[in-house]
Amino acid sequence: MEFDPDLKAKLLFQLNEILPQSAILTAEEDLRPYECDALTAYRRLPLAVVLPTTIEQVQAITRTCARMNIPVVARGAGTGLSGGALPDENGIVLGLSRFNQILGIDAENLTARVQPGVRNLAISQAVEPYGLFYAPDPSSQIACSIGGNVAENSGGVHCLKYGLTIHNIQQIKVVTIDGDLLTIGSETLETSGYDLLALMTGSEGMLGIVVEVMVKLTVKPQTVQVLMASFPQVTLAGDAVAAIISAGIVPAGLEMMDNLAIRAAEAFAKAGYPTEAAAILLCELDGLEAEVEEQSTRVKAILQQHGAGSIHLAKTSSERARLWAGRKSAFPAVGRMSPDYYCMDGTIPRKHLAQVLQAITDLSEHYDLRVANVFHAGDGNLHPLILYDANRLGELEKAERFGADILALCVKVGGSITGEHGVGHEKLDSMCVQFGEAALETFHAVKQAFDPHELLNPGKAIPTLHRCAELGAMHVHHGQLSHPELPRF
Amino acid sequence: MEFDPDLKAKLLFQLNEILPQSAILTAEEDLRPYECDALTAYRRLPLAVVLPTTIEQVQAITRTCARMNIPVVARGAGTGLSGGALPDENGIVLGLSRFNQILGIDAENLTARVQPGVRNLAISQAVEPYGLFYAPDPSSQIACSIGGNVAENSGGVHCLKYGLTIHNIQQIKVVTIDGDLLTIGSETLETSGYDLLALMTGSEGMLGIVVEVMVKLTVKPQTVQVLMASFPQVTLAGDAVAAIISAGIVPAGLEMMDNLAIRAAEAFAKAGYPTEAAAILLCELDGLEAEVEEQSTRVKAILQQHGAGSIHLAKTSSERARLWAGRKSAFPAVGRMSPDYYCMDGTIPRKHLAQVLQAITDLSEHYDLRVANVFHAGDGNLHPLILYDANRLGELEKAERFGADILALCVKVGGSITGEHGVGHEKLDSMCVQFGEAALETFHAVKQAFDPHELLNPGKAIPTLHRCAELGAMHVHHGQLSHPELPRF
Numbered sequence: 001m002e003f004d005p006d007l008k009a010k011l012l013f014q015l016n017e018i019l020p021q022s023a024i025l026t027a028e029e030d031l032r033p034y035e036c037d038a039l040t041a042y043r044r045l046p047l048a049v050v051l052p053t054t055i056e057q058v059q060a061i062t063r064t065c066a067r068m069n070i071p072v073v074a075r076g077a078g079t080g081l082s083g084g085a086l087p088d089e090n091g092i093v094l095g096l097s098r099f100n101q102i103l104g105i106d107a108e109n110l111t112a113r114v115q116p117g118v119r120n121l122a123i124s125q126a127v128e129p130y131g132l133f134y135a136p137d138p139s140s141q142i143a144c145s146i147g148g149n150v151a152e153n154s155g156g157v158h159c160l161k162y163g164l165t166i167h168n169i170q171q172i173k174v175v176t177i178d179g180d181l182l183t184i185g186s187e188t189l190e191t192s193g194y195d196l197l198a199l200m201t202g203s204e205g206m207l208g209i210v211v212e213v214m215v216k217l218t219v220k221p222q223t224v225q226v227l228m229a230s231f232p233q234v235t236l237a238g239d240a241v242a243a244i245i246s247a248g249i250v251p252a253g254l255e256m257m258d259n260l261a262i263r264a265a266e267a268f269a270k271a272g273y274p275t276e277a278a279a280i281l282l283c284e285l286d287g288l289e290a291e292v293e294e295q296s297t298r299v300k301a302i303l304q305q306h307g308a309g310s311i312h313l314a315k316t317s318s319e320r321a322r323l324w325a326g327r328k329s330a331f332p333a334v335g336r337m338s339p340d341y342y343c344m345d346g347t348i349p350r351k352h353l354a355q356v357l358q359a360i361t362d363l364s365e366h367y368d369l370r371v372a373n374v375f376h377a378g379d380g381n382l383h384p385l386i387l388y389d390a391n392r393l394g395e396l397e398k399a400e401r402f403g404a405d406i407l408a409l410c411v412k413v414g415g416s417i418t419g420e421h422g423v424g425h426e427k428l429d430s431m432c433v434q435f436g437e438a439a440l441e442t443f444h445a446v447k448q449a450f451d452p453h454e455l456l457n458p459g460k461a462i463p464t465l466h467r468c469a470e471l472g473a474m475h476v477h478h479g480q481l482s483h484p485e486l487p488r489f
Numbered sequence: 490m491e492f493d494p495d496l497k498a499k500l501l502f503q504l505n506e507i508l509p510q511s512a513i514l515t516a517e518e519d520l521r522p523y524e525c526d527a528l529t530a531y532r533r534l535p536l537a538v539v540l541p542t543t544i545e546q547v548q549a550i551t552r553t554c555a556r557m558n559i560p561v562v563a564r565g566a567g568t569g570l571s572g573g574a575l576p577d578e579n580g581i582v583l584g585l586s587r588f589n590q591i592l593g594i595d596a597e598n599l600t601a602r603v604q605p606g607v608r609n610l611a612i613s614q615a616v617e618p619y620g621l622f623y624a625p626d627p628s629s630q631i632a633c634s635i636g637g638n639v640a641e642n643s644g645g646v647h648c649l650k651y652g653l654t655i656h657n658i659q660q661i662k663v664v665t666i667d668g669d670l671l672t673i674g675s676e677t678l679e680t681s682g683y684d685l686l687a688l689m690t691g692s693e694g695m696l697g698i699v700v701e702v703m704v705k706l707t708v709k710p711q712t713v714q715v716l717m718a719s720f721p722q723v724t725l726a727g728d729a730v731a732a733i734i735s736a737g738i739v740p741a742g743l744e745m746m747d748n749l750a751i752r753a754a755e756a757f758a759k760a761g762y763p764t765e766a767a768a769i770l771l772c773e774l775d776g777l778e779a780e781v782e783e784q785s786t787r788v789k790a791i792l793q794q795h796g797a798g799s800i801h802l803a804k805t806s807s808e809r810a811r812l813w814a815g816r817k818s819a820f821p822a823v824g825r826m827s828p829d830y831y832c833m834d835g836t837i838p839r840k841h842l843a844q845v846l847q848a849i850t851d852l853s854e855h856y857d858l859r860v861a862n863v864f865h866a867g868d869g870n871l872h873p874l875i876l877y878d879a880n881r882l883g884e885l886e887k888a889e890r891f892g893a894d895i896l897a898l899c900v901k902v903g904g905s906i907t908g909e910h911g912v913g914h915e916k917l918d919s920m921c922v923q924f925g926e927a928a929l930e931t932f933h934a935v936k937q938a939f940d941p942h943e944l945l946n947p948g949k950a951i952p953t954l955h956r957c958a959e960l961g962a963m964h965v966h967h968g969q970l971s972h973p974e975l976p977r978f
Contacts, residue, residue, distance in 0.1 A: 109838050164679065167656075184928075189648070190908045192906050192912055194951075196931065198686075199684055202683070219737025288783045290783040347678065379679070380677045414676035414677070416679055435682060439685075442671060447683075450934065
């Protein structure tokens with residue numbers, strides 16, 4: 001449906017009152033780069049893209065859009081993997097790329113105030129002279145912005161020890177759809193009133209627009225070690241993960257890759273991985289010298305007890321970098337083995353790791369599609385990569401069904417349909433599997449409290465009850481799953 | 490105003506349909522124990538107290554109350570310090586003391602499922618055989634219940650390292666005012682949808698009634714050390730705290746007491762505190778042997794650099810217990826020095842510790858009331874104890890004004906009016922100082938989303954805009970304070 005040209009002209013006139021010409025994009029060639037985020041399977045052109053530079057401009061923009069009933073999709077660096085920044089054809093994209101200043105570093109109090117368009121890695125680089133870093137490190141950290149991290153509650157390899165975004169921010173400034181500016185959280189650990197900081201974090205741009213973030217900084221550890229262990233069976237590696245955590249050791253990172261992922265990464269990155277292993281674990285330990293030495297000894301013992309074939313300790317920074325380079329290149333490396341792949345993101349309780357891996361293997365046979373498994377094993381966050389060929393008729397749809405089955409499995413064993421990539425546009429249907437009617441109604445009521453006309457990122461993250469009913473999933477209540485398409489398990 | 494006796498009879502008839510006679514209290518002598526929580530300055534008798542034993546009963550009770558427009562005040566063990574469980578004269582108290590079962594322990598996955606009436610310490614006792622414990626340890630941990638901990642997002646001495654309640658729970662079951670049962674959170678670190686777990690935690694019974702909690706368990710540290718350092722000046726102790734944290738050391742506990750608190754505690758508990766010191770720090774380190782040894786060496790060096798007069802290391806468990814006994818008895822000990830005391834609870838960024846302490850001293854002179862200071866120094870959580878005599882005309886009111894001034898100070902330096910005791914009935918006015926109109930409106934909108942008729946714990950935690958306007962505080966926006974009664978600072 002064509003958008004009313006009169007209304008569009010009126011909107012652009014109003015936006016021109018707020019912003020200079022250079023901050024309003026309307027030509028198709030200018031809009032094209034904004035038509036999707038890193039989930040490129042879905043694309044839409046917005047009416048316009050606006051690129052404000054001040055909080056007052058953001059307030060005026062949302063106020064105008066609220067008055068004119070125009071949807072607003074906030075966008076950071078566009079590195080999201082679930083289509084959270086997919087535009088609305090009848091709305092504008094509010095890009096925060098020009099909010100790119102670090103406003104202040106308070107090394108004594110271990111905090112920094114930054115604008116939302118600041119890149120994740122740029123924070124760590126800026127505070128490096130103080131011996132500090134910003135802990136959450138999504139794979140996209142070179143490019144992704146802190147505002148997007150807040151919107152998706154991003155994690156990363158080190159979130160097992162250092163937590164998700166919510167555990168590493170203290171205060172945010174948020175513009176509401178009505179143009180109000182809220183300061184949420186405090187400069188201390190605790191705050192009063194309802195925990196709006198946590199509510200806003202991970203809300204995928206549906207409750208407000210983050211215009212400033214006070215992040216917590218972490219003191220760089222004195223020393224770091226990385227251990228790599230190979231296993232003849234995937235289940236042994238899974239058990240070793242559980243044993244390390246149960247022993248009270250909290251590694252900085254604890255990653256697992258299966259054989260297909262190992263072979264792909266090794267061919268690509270020459271990381272020195274044992275290509276015949278069924279699985280490898282990468283375990284990073286950090287802290288004080290003596291602490292890391294003692295932990296390392298204990299981890300090695302646990303790995304041996306659980307049947308590790310070989311254990312390699314990388315002590316130098318270049319050796320460590322090489323081991324991690326393999327892991328970090330796993331996604332593009334798998335991309336070379338197949339014309340297309342579909343990256344899933346679910347979580348499970350650690351103890352079900354072996355069981356879920358077996359079920360994924362069974363599904364792989366059922367759908368006749370290969371799958372490479374890469375996990376943040378320590379916190380039970382799975383990233384199965386489903387290999388397919390989009391040029392083969394129906395294979396994309398088959399991959400999507402396979403992915404949905406994996407997420408349903410995650411829910412069934414007590415986990416979640418998203419670990420760190422968000423729901424966005426991609427996983428709306430899986431939300432019907434995860435949540436019952438009462439929970440979804442509560443989500444909608446919360447949305448109404450912030451955005452009664454549903455103008456902020458409409459249609460994302462929380463499915464309508466109608467959509468879930470059509471899926472036939474509305475009889476799913478309180479985790480008691482009886483999804484009709486759920487594989488027997 | 491007398492409650493309509495017909496309506497009361499009808500309510501009791503309905504409750505009798507749901508509960509056995511023994512679970513409904515209406516006689517005045519039975520209601521008396523429920524008239525207040527641990528903030529005994531405020532007392533009210535409810536219409537009735539109900540003591541359900543099943544989730545279905547709780548659902549039926551809230552459904553009945555919603556239909557009849559009867560307020561419902563949930564109550565755990567009644568140890569709260571801000572009047573959060575103060576009854577409503579026209580409503581019922583829903584006591585959860587009979588929900589006292591530990592439903593399951595999953596040592597492998599480091600979780601336990603418990604009913605809300607289970608005592609905090611009982612969880613740690615139950616999982617002790619597995620070498621585990623439940624980390625948050627409010628001073629009331631012998632008596633307080635986990636449901637109340639969730640309602641207040643309780644902390645404790647160890648929350649610096651191990652976090653608040655929100656960081657130590659994974660999933661809760663909640664009954665809404667409409668009688669729906671929601672399962673919130675997941676069995677893993679991450680979840681999808683808005684973060685209702687964090688929103689519900691600390692919401693003081695205003696959004697729903699917690700009927701089950703899945704807590705995270707922590708592996709007991711291999712070894713523990715406690716250091717006590719004395720300082721000739723309070724500011725030196727404050728600087729030492731900041732230096733320890735800035736060095737990247739995260740003690741299990743880092744507590745500070747000033748001279749009046751030291752003398753009170755020593756007279757009471759014979760802990761071996763230096764009574765001439767201006768301040769002492771208690772620093773608990775835990776972890777692996779080697780780790781604790783190395784941290785201990787570094788902490789001692791920092792303490793010396795910051796002018797510590799004496800440093801004492803308690804290595805045996807009995808010595809440690811003695812040092813902590815002093816700290817834990819500080820409140821009752823101060824109670825022996827004065828007919829009455831008023832315990833405050835605010836937070837500040839660590840770097841402002843010295844500045845805020847000086848301002849509290851000035852206020853103490855201004856109001857002519859003594860104050861003893863006990864802090865969770867590591868996370869900037871202050872507990873000034875204001876000494877007064879309720880039998881002296883106007884002295885309670887003076888103590889309350891002094892307390893409000895301290896909280897306004899906390900807000901002014903970027904902190905919060907509550908660390909771990911909640912807002913409850915006590916600190917409604919201070920909420921007007923902390924938050925501006927837009928933030929309060931957002932809180933009310935969130936409340937509406939869960940409880941549109943304001944039946945759950947009405948009148949607590951979030952003041953009406955009208956109340957704030959009457960206080961003359963409604964021009965306070967976004968932490969930019971210009972409270973008319975705020976001391977110059």
